[in-house]
Amino acid sequence: MPVDELAIEPPAAARRLLGATLWSGPVAVRIVEVEAYGGDPSGPWPDPASHSGRGPTKRNAVMFGPAGVLYVYLSYGMHTCVNVTSGPDGTASAVLIRSGEVVAGLDVARSRRPAARSDADLARGPGNLGSALGITLADYGTELFDPSAPIRLELNGAAPAGAIAHGPRVGISTAVEVPWRFWLPDSPAVSAYKRSPRAPRPAA
Template identity: 75%
Template sequence: MPAEELVVEPLVAARRLLGATLWSGAVGIRVTEVEAYGGDPAGPWPDPAAHSYPGPTPRNAVMFGPPGVLYVYLSYGMHTCVNVTTGPDGTAGAVLIRAGEVIAGHDLARGRRPAARTDADLARGPGNLGSALGITLGDYGTDLFAAKSAIRLELTPEIIEPAAVSAGPRVGVRLAAERPWRLWLADSPAVSVYRRSPRAPRLDRPA
């Protein structure tokens, strides 16, 4: 089963998701940028920047479940962010889909993203990606590999070559900001701009 390919540590799962296609109805997006997140201190991948770090809550419950499930949350109360759960059932982990290239359903995506200047802008950035796909909080917990799901994930047959992938620090997090768990396709124009959180410690100061 495809979900079994995500029963791995978050960074490995993030690399596996690069180049995958995320479908929501008629809109299909090729994933060009991802960001890995671990879990709570009791798990194998403690990550103070992860929503799962304090332990299970009603909000983050799916992060502690099986892989291949949609974890959706609002950023700043308005941007819908799309995540895929990873790791074995019972161990928290997820990958934020930060950006992608629209490969199908362009007209529908443009209607949802009228401010986008180019096709490359349609799903560049996690909030824009969620908008282009029309994903809402009501889609939380969707099984992305179930045949009848309205939102589906198709993994690529082969993992992207390492030379085609760039890595760097995560965007907008205050804790563990230097962890190089953001990955992107180096030659894609549909990748977001890196912005370091103003709340993160300065690089010339100890964390």
């Protein structure tokens, strides 16, 4: 079952999602950049940078459920960020979809992202990806492997390990050196790394 392929530790689930196709209505993106996030201190992958790092809340509840469910939240009150839950049921973790290449519904994606300078920019960065796909907070909790769902995830062949780059996650102020950001370096849609100004300075 596809769910079983994501019911694994966060970094492995993140790598498995690279090259997958995420459909939302007529628009689809090939996932080219992701970030893995763990859970609370009582779990196997404690992660203070994760939304579930302090335990379950109404907002992060789906992170504690089964894999393959859509976790959506607003960043800065305006950018819709798209995540796929991972790990076994009852253990919190999820993967943030940071960037994708639009592979279907290009005209629709362009109409949603008129400020994009190129097609590679349409779904580059988590907020832009959410806009290009037309995903909203109302889509929270969608089961992505349900063939009747309006948003669906297709796991394609796993990307070869040698084709995947990794490094620190973007824009967080704690656990900043954890190398749980993964991307396909040959894709023009991968976003630029930006270290949060609130993050501690790296050790000399």
